[in-house]
Amino acid sequence: MTPSTTPETGPNPVPPHAADGAEAAAETSPPEARDAPPRAGLVARLTASVADPVLRILVLATLVGRVGRGVFLTVTVLYFTLIVGLPAYEVAIVLAAASGVGVVASLAGGWLADRTSARRLLLLFTALEGVGLVGYAFAGDFVSALVVGMAVGGFGQAANATRMAIIARAFDGEARVHARAVLRTVTNLAIAAGGGIGAIALALGTGEAYRALLVFAGLAYLAGLVVLARLPRTVDAPGHPAAEPVLTATGSTDALATRRATRRALRAHSPWRDPRYLLLTLCSAIFGMQFGVGELAVPLWIAQDTAAPEVLVAAVLILNTIVVVCFQVPLSRGTHDLRRAGRVSAVAAWLMAAACLIYAAAAGLPSWFAIAVIVTAALAHAFAEVLSQAGGWGLSFELADPVRAGTYQGVFSMGYSVGAMAAPLVVASTTEALGVGGWGILATVFLASGLGTWAIARRAARTEAAPVSR
Template identity: 60%
Template sequence: MTLQDPTDTTATNPNLAERIARSLSDPVLRALVASTAVSRIGRGVFLSVTVLFFTLIIGLSAAEAAVVLAVSSAFGVLASFLGGWLADRWSARRLTFVFEALGAVLLATYAFADTFVAALVIATLAGFFDTIGHSSRSAIIARGFAPDRRVHARAVLRTVTNLSIALGSGIAAVALAIGTPEAYRVVIVGAGVIGVLGTLPLLRLPASVDAPTRAVEPVRTETGSIDTVNTADAARAARLDWNRRSPWRDPRYLLLTLLSAVFGMQFGVAELGVPLWITERTSAPEVVVAVILIVNTTLVVLFQVRASRGTHDVRTAGRVTMVAGWLMAAACVVYALAAGLPAWSAIVILLVAAVLHTFAEILSQAGAWGLSFELADPVRAGAYQGVFGMGFSVGALAAPIVVNATAITFGLVGWIMLGAVFLASAAGIWWIARRAAEQAA
């Protein structure tokens, strides 16, 4: 009896647990899933209590808390590229283990922060190391799976991430309910410990996920002695070839990264724009923010793996991204329509927009994963994934400014402007994918 391919659409449709179980026959994915399942519980705990810990326990102002998070994100931009760059030169599995473990330990030290400066330093270091580890994970995925399996692996990992973060948020709710400084500090230390435990499965990754050696074989003369001149020439040629393969010399990939970063601002819409819009411009109760988060998490868990099938094909990835662009543009308009309506009407409109937004997120992620892998030079997989991750970090930094300057400031007109930005970026990605498919034909 043979295992069914989890990407085989002709097989009987299994449920979510069965699809994930079938995927775990792969030792690389099994180790990554185990690590993700544990470590993201800790991350879910931390994400749920961070801002409130800063403001209610440490006593930071809202502006100071924003500065801490912004500086940490800014260092994450550099860390995204650095993680991929290092993964091309040293063992990606060891780098991921070391840096994610460091990030988790530093996360636990938040519990002992009592000033703005302490919070800023810890947040910067913790975010920096965790982002390096996450970036080198992308290099592991690029090397550890066949081309038609990489996007599936990312989809499975994202599904597991959402489930674990949801569980972590539930644990954090205990501290939020108790509300004492001790409760906050206990769950933060616990989140760090869980994060460290989550790195242990990475030690089971095989050496095949590491970058191939770049050693130059010595050139020998007819007598068998080493020709030092020609060996030196070969080494220089190898270095030149290595440099030519840099993602910074690949205009197509850089444009893909830029456009993907623009579309990636959709996460800023969900995290900042929608909560502010609901509380400031609609009559819907604040609890709708939590309901929308639950809807988003549920749909991602149910459909991310399924929606990612076939997106290892460049042309398919482009088409999927274009559909995501239309969905996101529609979601922006529907969000805007919730303003001025009675509470129940506003709730219905917001939930419709959230569903459109979530499917735009699911499809855009599937398309982005496929294109980021397929259009990269496999020799410099780490550097390419690092650059692509850096683009998303830049998009995350820009998102609050862009969302506030459009949707929150100008209302309906601003939402339409924002939707047009997402649609234009999706169209650009679709064009890149189509050209790449034509050139490969």
């Protein structure tokens, strides 16, 4: 892992008492040993990776709060269907509505993070999301479930956009991508733990167990507020770029004209006037549908179209989590560089296209062969996910205007919300409707969007490297 550095401590501070021992060891060690660079232990590397105080706060809050997210993801659908008694189509409406609200909320969260305290916004949105999760326990019909679902989806996406704005301001260059990778790794670990806790409700199968765990999920979010409250004020937005004061003929300031000029200056930094960033968001949104493929298309394909046992669905999810936890941080290293971000995005495109074709090849094979093929596809899929996230984070930070970091990150987060909302429809019209041919269509779509991201990064790197003519 790449350590986060601070001016006070550097990348790997050494305690004074350890320095004396190190000097003595250097005097008695052979020359080749003295020339070799020292290697930090595993604990030291893990500690150094969260040495930055802002990152440490975000990591601790994520560890606490995302356990609740894991519980929520495990029990919600079954709670609606088995306990509340909603038919499948009404559950689908609730989930789609939550995603739809999340699209707008992502924009709102990023926009507000440029205009008010991002710390307070994150605390507010996280608190409201936690209260919403508790509210699920009291949803007894379709209307109440819809209202609570939209609230949870909206406040959750607004909190995510605000968190991205905080990361964009609190870190620079590689440290930003590193922070995002560490947080994603921690998120996966916490969600996995929450999934294990959620299994308690599945095992007991009673309404009381489901409701108790939904309340626990909300309280976990609220507990994370204690840690988030320690975020420093430096993560808040700086003052807006103001235009020069407009003077009247008498030399006094025209306040109305000055405000209008300031608004024009702000609009000049808008992501909506940045076609390159909008195209990056579109490509990332399309590629982001790979999450829907893993959550919906793959389980249905395994259960309905292959001879592999259904328990393989759980094994594939566990395999994905292991790959993310082990490789997200190291494979994200260096993706603050535009060229590297483009290269990893291209590799992700080819891996995801290959994964789709390999998934398709599992149909009609003997059980043991189908298992091997699906596991191979799942590995390619998992590494495509890790690399696409790393490249997308680097580009979303480096190509954004730092003056409007929150608004830019809100637009980028909106893209993922749109992709998540569209994924079920895309899966239904491809793999579910067309079978093997549908997987071929998905392979083409992912390859085109991933290579589109690569092309954007490559052109941006060339523009950045071009000499300025005088």
